[in-house]
Structure formats: C-alpha cells, structure tokens
Amino acid sequence: MSANRPELSPIRWVPSLYFVQGLQFFVVMLIAGLMFKSMGVPNDQIARWTGLLGLAWAIKPLWSPFLELARSKKLIVVAMQFTGAAGLALMALALQLPMYFAASIAVLFLLAYASATHDIACDGLYMASLDAKQQAAYAGWQGAFFNASKFLTLGGLLVLAGHLEKSVGVFNAWSLIFVLLAVLLALLAAYNAYALPGALNTEHAELTVAGIFGTLKEVVADFLGKPGIWLAILFIVMFRFAEGQVQTIGPLFLIEARDKGGLGLTTEQVGGIYGTAGTAAFLVGSILGGYFTSWLGLKRAMPVLILAMAVPNVVFYYLSVALPSDLWHLGAAISVEMFGYGFGFVGMILYIMQSVAPGRFQTAHYALGSGVMQLGFIFSKTISGDVQMAMGYQDFFLWTIACGVPALLLMFFVRLPSPAKMD
Numbered sequence: 001m002s003a004n005r006p007e008l009s010p011i012r013w014v015p016s017l018y019f020v021q022g023l024q025f026f027v028v029m030l031i032a033g034l035m036f037k038s039m040g041v042p043n044d045q046i047a048r049w050t051g052l053l054g055l056a057w058a059i060k061p062l063w064s065p066f067l068e069l070a071r072s073k074k075l076i077v078v079a080m081q082f083t084g085a086a087g088l089a090l091m092a093l094a095l096q097l098p099m100y101f102a103a104s105i106a107v108l109f110l111l112a113y114a115s116a117t118h119d120i121a122c123d124g125l126y127m128a129s130l131d132a133k134q135q136a137a138y139a140g141w142q143g144a145f146f147n148a149s150k151f152l153t154l155g156g157l158l159v160l161a162g163h164l165e166k167s168v169g170v171f172n173a174w175s176l177i178f179v180l181l182a183v184l185l186a187l188l189a190a191y192n193a194y195a196l197p198g199a200l201n202t203e204h205a206e207l208t209v210a211g212i213f214g215t216l217k218e219v220v221a222d223f224l225g226k227p228g229i230w231l232a233i234l235f236i237v238m239f240r241f242a243e244g245q246v247q248t249i250g251p252l253f254l255i256e257a258r259d260k261g262g263l264g265l266t267t268e269q270v271g272g273i274y275g276t277a278g279t280a281a282f283l284v285g286s287i288l289g290g291y292f293t294s295w296l297g298l299k300r301a302m303p304v305l306i307l308a309m310a311v312p313n314v315v316f317y318y319l320s321v322a323l324p325s326d327l328w329h330l331g332a333a334i335s336v337e338m339f340g341y342g343f344g345f346v347g348m349i350l351y352i353m354q355s356v357a358p359g360r361f362q363t364a365h366y367a368l369g370s371g372v373m374q375l376g377f378i379f380s381k382t383i384s385g386d387v388q389m390a391m392g393y394q395d396f397f398l399w400t401i402a403c404g405v406p407a408l409l410l411m412f413f414v415r416l417p418s419p420a421k422m423d
Helices: 014-038 043-053 064-069 073-094 100-129 132-137 139-168 170-195 209-224 229-239 241-255 267-296 298-309 311-322 327-356 362-391 393-403 405-410
Strands: none
Touching (some): 014 073, 014 139, 014 170, 014 267, 043 362, 064 100, 139 170, 209 362, 229 327, 229 362, 229 405, 241 311, 241 327, 241 393, 241 405, 298 405, 311 327, 311 393, 362 393, 393 405
C-alpha cells in the first residue's frame, strides 16, 4: 500500500471498524455463557468466570492513556483485530481438549483484553481521523454496525450453532462456529489494514510514561474529590445490581431443562428470539428512552427509567411462574424485557455524562464513570450464579425485583441536573 494513497471515505471503513468492535465484545460477554450452558457447565461457574472477563472493559481507562505513546492508532487497531482472530482460532482448539473449560476461559481472557485495547484505539482513531461534523454524521453508522454484530452473533451464529449441535455434537458445533468467526475476523482485519486512515499521534510526540502516570494520578484524584462522588458511585453500582444478575441468568433459564425449573429451549430457539425480536426491541427502547429523557430532563425522567430497568426482572419472574411453552408467547415476553432494558439503561449513560463527568477532565471522568458502571455489572454478574443456585429460579427472579429498590431510594439523594441546567 502506497504511503501516498489518498484516504478512503469514512463510509468505507467506519462500518467495518465498529462491526469488529461489537463482534469481539459480544462473543466474550454474550455468546460464551450460552455456549457453556449448552455444554452442561453449572450456572455459578458460568456467571463467575464470564463476569470476571468483563473486568477488561471496566479497567481499560487505566491503560488507555499509555496507548497515546504508540506512533499509530491504526497499528494498534489492526494488531488487536489479528490477535482477536488468532484467539478465536485458539478457542476452536481449546474446546476439543479434556480441560476445555479452563482452556477456554484462558483464551477468552486474551480475547477480552485484546478487545478492550482495540476499543480504546478504535475510538481514538475515529476521533483523530474525523472532524466534529464528520463524527456526528457517521455516529449513526457507528452504532448501527456495532449492533449489527449482535444480530450476527445472537440471531445468526447462535442459531447455526444450535442447528449444528444436532448433527455434529455440541463441542464440534462450537469449534466450527469459532473457526468461522476466526476466518471472518481475519478477513475484516486484512480489509481494515488497507482501508483505515493512517492517523499518527505526532501531536503527542512529547509524551512520556512518567508524564502519563502523573496525569492519570491527577485525573483519578480529581474524580474522587468531586462533591458527592461516593454516593454517586454507590448509585451507579446499585443501578446495575439487579440488571447484572438477570441479564446473566435469564438466558440460562431459557435453556435450562423444564424438570430443573427452566423453559427447556434449544440454543437455536434462544438465538432466534434474542437475535431478532429481542435485539430490535432493545434498539427501539434505547431510542425512545433517549427522546423521553430529552423531553422531560434527566431529573424528572429518572424514576421512570429506574422502573423500566425493573421490567426484565418482572418478566423473568412471570416466565418462571407461568413456564409457557409457546414460542410466540416467549418472543413477546422477551421483547417486553429487552424494550424495558433498552429504555431504562439510557438513564445511567446520561447520569454519568451529565452528573459525574463534567469538570476539568470531562472525557477521562466519563471513562472512569463508565468503568465504575461496568464494575457494578461485573460484581452482580459474578455472584448471580451462586445466588440463583441457592434460591432456585422463581425466588431468584423475585430477589432481583427487590434488588432494584435501593437505586430507586438513592435517586432522591444523588445530584441530578435539573431541566433548566440542561438547556
């Protein structure tokens, strides 16, 4: 490739860049747990280990400043994409080993940290390569293709895996899925090596490791010194306390055998429900939640947003009591669940953006607030399997409804921007 090659239009590389970002994330945080369930791994092991994998995205703000030392963001992006492709190929091999679970978790840790590092460089490349007007113009493409990877993994690959499980067995089916994913990601990485703009970090040439450490220390100290920050951190953690549990155990409950209190769906059926109606309902809920909050202002909208976050808990409690078998019934219930989840989750994003981040280091503090949010999710996800196995599905989902109450109470004590301040 010539160094003088004119840079391609953003429409040629933004979709492929963010499709890869979503693909790596959803494989680790969504697909892995459903795969382990179909292999007979207990819920507590699935929740504990897949929860720990999420730490990569929670703590990535701690190493993101050091990526500024690299000469090229494009180099990091492409290197992490090829690392991800190699990791997916290793997953296919790991599933054929006697100690497949330990080997798979080790590979998933590699994938998680490569993906989190890719996210930092990916967003940095996007911001460095496009001006403010272009960033806004291509933001829709960014979100659309990130979520398109969710349609592929949940609505496509999970359905294919369920189909293959019947003909070649569970382990061979998933090895084939990871081979396909590895080939896809390698092809996308090769394309991105050609298509991505080669933005260099020349403006940060004076940066040193010691200087970055000093800035990072100042950013964290300023964050922890904000008025009411510890109450804000508690609110963020409690906002996601019920969500992390129900979003982890809910899909496993759908696959669990009926004689064990589950709904006994196949991998293919779960993929069909979540990958189509469920994902579409989540996107619609997210969009409407944004407009609703914009209309009312965050302070007045927050009670409704928190109640919307309780919708998934109520839906799964209903399913655990009714145990319906009709797929249309289940599809409607999961659509309501995902709509509520998408609608309510907007509240936490905007809370961090408008109440926690503002100040001297707004971008860095938004990243730290997002890290706290991810930690809250990981904490609840990690313990969810142990809680569910101790309580059973019905009582567990009732428990998750109760877990939403603390956030509703804390809402009256945290600082929320008034509509006047938002204008």
